[in-house]
Amino acid sequence: MIPARTFHILVVDDVVLMCDFLFKVISSIKNCKVHKANDGRTAIEILASETIDMLITDIEMKAPNGLELLKRLRCGALNSAHDIPVLMFSGNTYKDMVLESLSYDVNDFLAKPLSADGLKKKVLFHLQNEKQIRDPEYYKNIQYVPEKKEAKTTEAPAHTESYKSHVAIVRTVPVAETKAPLQLHEDCSEAEPAVLVTWPDNSTTGFHQLDRRMQILAQRINSFYNLTLKQSKPIAIAAELKRICDAIDYLLFVGKKLQNHAYHQGMFWTVFNDRVAKLTELGQSLAKINPRYQAQLNPHLKRLSNWWVQTISRPFVRSVDESDQNE
Amino acid sequence: MNNAKILIPLSKLPLLNIEAVSLIYGESDPELILETLQQFQTEAQGYVSQIALIWHTGAAEDVVRYVHSLKTMTAMVGAEKMSRVCRMLERQLRAKDVVEARRTYGLFEKVWLDTLQQLDLHLLTAQGDAADAQ
Numbered sequence: 313m314i315p316a317r318t319f320h321i322l323v324v325d326d327v328v329l330m331c332d333f334l335f336k337v338i339s340s341i342k343n344c345k346v347h348k349a350n351d352g353r354t355a356i357e358i359l360a361s362e363t364i365d366m367l368i369t370d371i372e373m374k375a376p377n378g379l380e381l382l383k384r385l386r387c388g389a390l391n392s393a394h395d396i397p398v399l400m401f402s403g404n405t406y407k408d409m410v411l412e413s414l415s416y417d418v419n420d421f422l423a424k425p426l427s428a429d430g431l432k433k434k435v436l437f438h439l440q441n442e443k444q445i446r447d448p449e450y451y452k453n454i455q456y457v458p459e460k461k462e463a464k465t466t467e468a469p470a471h472t473e474s475y476k477s478h479v480a481i482v483r484t485v486p487v488a489e490t491k492a493p494l495q496l497h498e499d500c501s502e503a504e505p506a507v508l509v510t511w512p513d514n515s516t517t518g519f520h521q522l523d524r525r526m527q528i529l530a531q532r533i534n535s536f537y538n539l540t541l542k543q544s545k546p547i548a549i550a551a552e553l554k555r556i557c558d559a560i561d562y563l564l565f566v567g568k569k570l571q572n573h574a575y576h577q578g579m580f581w582t583v584f585n586d587r588v589a590k591l592t593e594l595g596q597s598l599a600k601i602n603p604r605y606q607a608q609l610n611p612h613l614k615r616l617s618n619w620w621v622q623t624i625s626r627p628f629v630r631s632v633d634e635s636d637q638n639e
Numbered sequence: 640m641n642n643a644k645i646l647i648p649l650s651k652l653p654l655l656n657i658e659a660v661s662l663i664y665g666e667s668d669p670e671l672i673l674e675t676l677q678q679f680q681t682e683a684q685g686y687v688s689q690i691a692l693i694w695h696t697g698a699a700e701d702v703v704r705y706v707h708s709l710k711t712m713t714a715m716v717g718a719e720k721m722s723r724v725c726r727m728l729e730r731q732l733r734a735k736d737v738v739e740a741r742r743t744y745g746l747f748e749k750v751w752l753d754t755l756q757q758l759d760l761h762l763l764t765a766q767g768d769a770a771d772a773q
Contacts, residue, residue: 328682329675329712333663372707425714428665 319439320362322347324355324369324378325401334368337428338435352376356384360391363605366438368399368422371409379409379416386416388448388543393605395445397438401426415454419443447543508537508613509620514632518580519570525563532556533616540609549603556616560595564588580627587623594619652719654750654757659717673765679716680758683709687751694744703732713754721754 321344323334331348338346347362349355352373358364367385369378376384378400388394402410402421410421419438422431511527536552567588571581594615601608623629660675661667686709693701710725724747731740 327708327712329678329715332678333675333715337664372704374704424711425659425663427663 318343318345319365320345320347321366321368321435322349322355322358322362322364324349324352324367324373324381326350326370326373330370333426334431337431338368340428341432341435344435352378352381355381356390359385363602363607364392364396366397366399366435368435370401371413377409379413382413382416382418383451386445386448386451388452388606391607393607394448394451394543395604397443399434399438416451417443417445449543505534505538506541507534508617509533512624512629515624515629516632517584517629518577521566521570522563525559525566529556529559529563530620532559533613533620536616537613540606540613543606546603549609553598553601553603557595557599560591564592583628587619587628590619591623649720649723652723654718654720654754655761656717656719657761659715659719663715669765669769673762673769676716676758676762676765679712679718680755680762683712684755686712691748699732699735703729706732718754718758721750724750 321338323331323338323346325331325334328350331350335346335348338344347358347364349358352375355367355369356376359367367381369381371378381390382398382400384390385392385396385398386394397419399420399422400410400413400418401424420434422434509530511523511530516523517526532552532555536549536556539549539552567584571584594612597615598612601612603609657672657676660672664671664675686705690702690705690709693705706725706729710722710729713719713722713725724743728740728743728747731743
């Protein structure tokens with residue numbers, strides 16, 4: 313099956329011959345655009361400047377090597393989506409590195425020497441079959457401890473005879489997390505949600521309908537902001553983005569209706585239309601976001617926040633006391 | 640497949656098995672093979688020179704990395720003997736078996752020269768064939 317949109321694939325190998333091989337073979341897959349990097353540093357630059365959909369890297373390279381790249385990507389330390397598929401070349405020589413990369417949810421290993429057919433199949437498979445990747449926080453807390461080093465400090469497992477693993481993956485649980493009661497759903501969290509935008513107390517636009525729509529928009533923006541902070545699943549972020557777009561549409565609709573009835577407040581509507589024009593543009597831009605890419609979300613959050621700060625001021629909003637209440 | 644090949648003595652392994660390129664790419668375009676071999680020649684020579692340069696400086700990690708890369712590219716073009724020697728050398732260097740690694744390095748230099756000679760011969764023949772075809 314052929315991918316339906318253009319996928320950007322980054323191949324990283326310090327052996328130019330291998331890098332060119334990967335480039336040629338993957339470029340022959342329809343709708344795949346391939347980027348090449350001969351070292352980890354170039355790879356990081358490309359990850360930051362392009363929207364990469366898949367990373368294929370050798371493990372052994374001059375620092376940062378393939379494992380370092382995987383770690384930084386999964387921890388959200390690179391300016392790229394942390395949950396893109398990552399395929400790595402492996403070899404028995406790097407058994408420890410292979411085992412460690414498994415703890416960072418590497419999607420697959422490619423055994424050298426590769427064949428063009430095998431490579432194409434792997435790439436297509438991973439473009440079409442998403443693997444559940446956890447939040448960056450999870451990967452930040454991973455500590456890799458080779459078993460032989462750990463043996464002195466930890467008790468042997470009860471099933472010693474059949475215990476063949478050479479690694480132990482330890483997740484450091486933050487203190488707060490250990491004390492907190494078990495929470496089954498994200499929504500049950502007792503933590504105060506973060507606030508990006510607020511509707512000032514005792515303020516009004518002069519139209520209660522507009523006030524209400526603005527307050528709903530603020531709630532939606534804050535909810536979206538919290539989802540990005542928690543690095544929630546793309547599906548949840550996509551749903552919230554849709555709600556923001558709906559809230560914007562509704563605000564515009566209500567504003568238009570009111571304008572027909574209260575056209576005498578010329579100054580107010582001039583400001584309103586100016587702000588609305590900017591919000592419309594912002595809404596269109598939001599609708600195009602790919603929720604999988606954190607790098608796309610943050611600039612939009614900033615723009616939303618800026619729009620809000622610039623809008624919640626006179627003459628668009630004023631104190632209730634001095635309002636002449638048009639309701 | 641690879642395990643079976645390990646059993647073949649080094650002396651019996653071919654210096655250059657051009658079919659490997661066709662097998663990897665899944666096509667036998669002579670131009671592609673020629674291009675790949677030329678690229679290999681240039682890049683591999685660079686790696687061998689680097690290894691020779693740093694062999695005596697004790698930068699073992701760098702040597703291991705270069706040997707590892709050389710192992711990959713020799714396997715890609717079917718330089719089977721050289722690939723095997725690289726694998727031996729890499730293993731010994733990782734195990735810090737200096738005595739064995741020094742011995743293997745002598746073999747490494749010799750096998751590389753033989754491989755290069757074979758490669759030159761093949762490239763000359765292939766370039767001649769390409770010129771005749773035009």
